[in-house]
Amino acid sequence: MxxxxxxxxxxxxxxxxxxxxxxxxxxxxxRPLSCSQRGRVANRFPWITGFDACAVVLVGLLWTSVRNAFLTIGTGIGLVLLVYQKATxxxxxxxxxxxxxxxxxxxxxxxxxxxxxxxxxxxxxxxxxxxxxxxxxxxxxxxxxxxxxxxxxxxxxxxxxxxxxxxxxxxxxxxxxxxxxxxxxxx
Known part of the structure; x- marks a missing residue:
């Protein structure tokens, strides 16, 4: 090969x-674009790359502290959609x-x-x-x-x-x- x-x-x-x-x-x-291919406009928000990890941690913290069933179901659906988006x-x-x-x-x-x-x-x-x-x-x-x-x-x-x-x-x-x-x- x-x-x-x-x-x-x-x-x-x-x-x-x-x-x-x-x-x-x-x-x-x-592949994600390298810095030379992206240009200045796409590099304006460097925190976007760690956004997914922060969202998962935030959902985990909210999951245990929220007592309202509607918000818990909404958080669960949001987490499932996030995992589906990343897995496909x-x-x-x-x-x-x-x-x-x-x-x-x-x-x-x-x-x-x-x-x-x-x-x-x-x-x-x-x-x-x-x-x-x-x-x-x-x-x-x-x-x-x-x-x-x-x-x-x-x-x-x-x-x-x-x-x-x-x-x-x-x-x-x-x-x-x-x-x-x-x-x-x-x-």
């Missing part, structure tokens, strides 16, 4: 995992290219050190027609996204979007696009 980060300075979130005889995985991790965070998304079998799109969700949920979509190689980079408009912004064009039935064509939750930048998508075409056409 060989790990590489082809764009380490600009886009360190891209990780390529190559397994001999099996295929390649193009993983895009959901997207950790990484990946495109796994298996040259003789097909393409698998994966989304891993969970806590930062513990993936809890995985959703997978496998597209057989016989159905794959092409891999494309499309562009879409979102308000005043142009977003690029990687899609797999495939035909599950004779007269039907579908698009499956890779990295639909993270939406990596264009240089990452071109690196993945070129790698997928290299893997699929080298068989």
């Amino acid at each position: 060989r790990l590489s980060r082809p764009l380490p300075e600009v886009h360190p979130e891209l990780l390529i995992i190559e397994t001999p005889g099996l295929g390649r995985e193009y993983r895009v991790e959901n 965070r997207v950790l990484w998304e990946s495109v796994l290219v298996l040259p003789s079998y097909g393409i698998q799109l994966e989304t891993h969700r969970g806590l930062p050190s513990l993936p809890l949920f995985v959703s997978r979509k496998f597209i057989p190689l016989s159905e794959v027609k092409d891999v494309l980079i499309n562009e879409g408009l979102r308000r005043w912004d142009v977003r690029y996204y990687l899609t797999v064009l495939y035909c599950p039935q004779q007269a039907e064509q579908r698009l499956e979007v890779a990295y639909e939750n993270i939406l990596p930048r264009f240089p990452v998508l071109t690196e993945v696009y070129n790698g997928i075409h290299e893997c699929l056409h080298s068989k």
